[in-house]
Amino acid sequence: MKKLFALSTLLMLTIAVLSACSNKEGEKVFVYNWGEYIDEDVIALFEEETGIQVIYEEFEQNEDMYPKIESGAVNYDVVCPSDYMVQKMIENDLVQEINFDNIPNFKYIDSTYLESASEFDPGNKYSVPYTWGTVGILYNKTKVDEPVDSWDIIFDEKYQGEILMIDSVRDAFAIALKYLGYDLNTTNEAELEEAKALLKKQYPLVQAYVVDQVRDKMIGDEAALGVIYSGEAIYTSRENPNLEYVVPKEGSNVWIDAWVIPKNSKNKENAEAFINFMCDPEIALKNFEYITYSTPNFGAWELIEDEEVKNSPVAFPSQEVLDRCTAYRYLGEEMESNYIQKWNEVKGE
Amino acid sequence: MKMLKKPINRTPSQKHGALGIGGIKWLSFPYIIWMIGFIIIPLLVIIYYGLTTKDSHLTLENIALTFNQINLKALRLALELSLISTAICLILAYPLAMILRKSKMKSNSFIVMIIILPMWMNFLLRTIAWQNILERTGIINTILRFLNLPTLNIINTPAAIVLGMVYNFLPFMVLPIYNVLIKIDKDVVAAARDLGANSVQTFMKIILPLSLPGVISGITMVFVPSLTTFVISSILGGSKIVLIGNVIEQQFRIGNWHGGSGLSLVLMLFILISMAILSKYDKEGGGGGLW
Numbered sequence: 001m002k003k004l005f006a007l008s009t010l011l012m013l014t015i016a017v018l019s020a021c022s023n024k025e026g027e028k029v030f031v032y033n034w035g036e037y038i039d040e041d042v043i044a045l046f047e048e049e050t051g052i053q054v055i056y057e058e059f060e061q062n063e064d065m066y067p068k069i070e071s072g073a074v075n076y077d078v079v080c081p082s083d084y085m086v087q088k089m090i091e092n093d094l095v096q097e098i099n100f101d102n103i104p105n106f107k108y109i110d111s112t113y114l115e116s117a118s119e120f121d122p123g124n125k126y127s128v129p130y131t132w133g134t135v136g137i138l139y140n141k142t143k144v145d146e147p148v149d150s151w152d153i154i155f156d157e158k159y160q161g162e163i164l165m166i167d168s169v170r171d172a173f174a175i176a177l178k179y180l181g182y183d184l185n186t187t188n189e190a191e192l193e194e195a196k197a198l199l200k201k202q203y204p205l206v207q208a209y210v211v212d213q214v215r216d217k218m219i220g221d222e223a224a225l226g227v228i229y230s231g232e233a234i235y236t237s238r239e240n241p242n243l244e245y246v247v248p249k250e251g252s253n254v255w256i257d258a259w260v261i262p263k264n265s266k267n268k269e270n271a272e273a274f275i276n277f278m279c280d281p282e283i284a285l286k287n288f289e290y291i292t293y294s295t296p297n298f299g300a301w302e303l304i305e306d307e308e309v310k311n312s313p314v315a316f317p318s319q320e321v322l323d324r325c326t327a328y329r330y331l332g333e334e335m336e337s338n339y340i341q342k343w344n345e346v347k348g349e
Numbered sequence: 350m351k352m353l354k355k356p357i358n359r360t361p362s363q364k365h366g367a368l369g370i371g372g373i374k375w376l377s378f379p380y381i382i383w384m385i386g387f388i389i390i391p392l393l394v395i396i397y398y399g400l401t402t403k404d405s406h407l408t409l410e411n412i413a414l415t416f417n418q419i420n421l422k423a424l425r426l427a428l429e430l431s432l433i434s435t436a437i438c439l440i441l442a443y444p445l446a447m448i449l450r451k452s453k454m455k456s457n458s459f460i461v462m463i464i465i466l467p468m469w470m471n472f473l474l475r476t477i478a479w480q481n482i483l484e485r486t487g488i489i490n491t492i493l494r495f496l497n498l499p500t501l502n503i504i505n506t507p508a509a510i511v512l513g514m515v516y517n518f519l520p521f522m523v524l525p526i527y528n529v530l531i532k533i534d535k536d537v538v539a540a541a542r543d544l545g546a547n548s549v550q551t552f553m554k555i556i557l558p559l560s561l562p563g564v565i566s567g568i569t570m571v572f573v574p575s576l577t578t579f580v581i582s583s584i585l586g587g588s589k590i591v592l593i594g595n596v597i598e599q600q601f602r603i604g605n606w607h608g609g610s611g612l613s614l615v616l617m618l619f620i621l622i623s624m625a626i627l628s629k630y631d632k633e634g635g636g637g638g639l640w
Contacts, residue, residue: 067604161502167588208505208587221486340603348419348591 027052029270032068032076034257035060035212037131039290046277052270060212061168069094075264077271083256084170084328086127087120091330095260097125102272105279108299117256119327127258128275131293133230134254134317134325135171136247138214140240143224151179151248154225155198160205164217164226167209169343170328172199174253175227178326184253185329192342199346209347218243229255231293233314245314251324256296398610411611420596420612427592428619430507431575434514435522438571439564441515442522446563447556450530461527464520476513476584483509483585505587513581514571521570529563530556565627573620 027050035058043054057076059065062085068074069089081089089095100106106128113129121127139148143162146153154163154175166172174184176195186192207223214226219240228236233245259275261268277283281299288295288304294315295301304310313321331339402408414420449457467475482488483504490500503509533556541551579594588595593616600609 061602063603070604203589206587206589209589210587217484220484222484337603337605340599344419344591344596344599347589348423348596 027267027270028055029053029078029267029274030055030057030074030076030265031274032057032059032065032074032079034058034080037080037257037291037293039286042278042283042286045283046274050270050273050277052273054274069262072264075266076262077265077267078274079260079262080130080257081260082328083117083120083258084330086258086260087330089260089262090121090126094263095126096263096265096268098128098261098275099268099272102269103128103276103279105276105281105299108279108281108284108297110296110298110301113256113296116254116327117258120256120329121258127260128279129256129258129296130278131231131291132254132256132296133294134247134321135166135174135227135252136230136233136245138218138226138228138233138236138243138245140218140221140224141242141244143221148225148244148246149249151175151250154227155179155202155205157205159224161207162224163202163206164214164223165202165206165209166214166227167211169339171227171253172343172346173339174326174328178248178250178252181250184326185331187331187335192338196342196346199343200349203346229293230314230317231291234292234309234312237314247317247321247325249324251326254322254325254327256327257293395610395613398606399614400611402607411607412615414608414611415615419591420593423591423596424593424615424619426507426590427576427594430511430592431514431572434511434518434575435568435572437511437515438519438522439568441519442526442567443564445523446526446530446560449527450533461524464523468520472517473580476517476581479509479513479516480504480584483512504585505589507586507590509585510582510590510592513585514575514578517581518571518574521574522567525566525570526560526563529560533559561630565630569624569627572623576620577616 029052031054033056037058038056043056046052047054059068062082065079065081066085066088069076069079070092086095109129113132114124116132117127117129118124137148137151137154139153144153144159153159154165166175173192173195176198177184177186177191180191180194180198182188182191182195208217210217210226214228215232215236217223218226218228218236221240221242228245230245230247233243237243237245259278261271261275265271278287279297281297281303284295284297284300285303288297288300292315301310301316309315330336399411400407400409402410415424449460452460480487483501484490485500485502485504487504493500503512537559538551538555541555546554577594579592579598582590582592582595586592593612597609597612597616600606600612
């Protein structure tokens, strides 16, 4: 009994001390980011430096994140959606303007990316780019002996069962549309039907439709060709030197993931402090080295020591490659469900 | 077996019958709260969402989604695969339960333990493990290739999904059947043999009818999760094979709760129908619980 008493006293004391700690500072920031999309040391560093406690949560797809923000069930302070989703959130009045006076490190963000970002966030008022990249083909040199430079190859019957297609509506259609020579933001029904027919023809050739799994499957020699985000390509070729990434000549999607502050945020200044911290070159570099997704932070880029990475055409493609790539625009609710319907027809019929 | 006859010690509350029953009733209170909060209310919410549009007008549109070509196909395929898996489970489980009934007590509980053992590990992990086993460069194929045998290519096909269903849900078929079979009084079987029934007749006229409640609860416990699964089909089917569960999951994921609920209602209807059919055969009234 005595023991129990001592134990409970101890427990109570601990709780009291802990709550006193957090009460004294009491500052919190609720962050909602993609899975495995930050170096976790960075969070600890931020907490240490600012005394603001970070409550960190993750999502897997833009579409998973959106309903949660929309319903307002949780008051997140910082969220990291992709371009077209940022636009959707702006249009639906779910995000608020950022006070850039609180983000001095914003000056490290390369103006090229701000210009691309203004496609979905005119005037760069709502978002701060965090990472960016392209969508391309990852191929296994031991299984493909011809040069890979076109989307053509993932529609080639020769590679039946050797293709890992991306399981994401916009990306899948972007590939088909680019291959056919159309705009990947098209709303033209005839073009979309044509893209659908092409994807349907591809269906029997596809081994599996995947998003995150493509990484491990390609490393494990499971397939010859896979559609992948450029950010994964550095990691995969590090793990399996036979893998090479290419952005096809027809062009592709260039995407930007950016920090935004939801309208119902209760700790806006902490959110801005967090975003500012993420823009610090040293921190951005730390994140880049950990997640290997390209950083739009030229301060961080300058700090990269490994020349090979610094000049890597995968992580930092040339302007010539980027000119072929297009960013997504939000196409409205009706078009969105039209795309989804067509994608279901590809897989379901 | 000997019955131990003990004098029953009545506690004061049991002496006053009314008080005792009151006490027992009070105990069910948390369960009632649980049922209302986590079964009844969500069900009502699903019905509400299933029958309304985004601006809360009454509609049958969501239900009608079922008759969309793609969804109809997904539903048909889900029914097909879950029926196949249920049949396979039954074929595997019944003889096993019979063997267990006849074997000695010690090895018996050991085998039951073996059957339950995998359930200690998370269902998702086990399914992902199957992916690694069945993959082209997976364990089975590596061994086959080493032995210069033709490789097995069932990953991302309906066969892999059926395998996943059978593997995951087999214990739910074995246990209820086993539970019913061991409760069959040996004297009843002995009497049948005494009266001249051969082993086939004994089985058909005594054991099988008496085990039906277990078979029926086994079928329900395998059929229902198989019909509604979306995890097994997306992990072992490589997202190439779309079952009705995947369609519903996608509806919820893109934020269309109305469409997802409408389809769920239709699925519930199918489950209710199958249970109604089964309960016709279950004259004992659900005697074969899982445990």
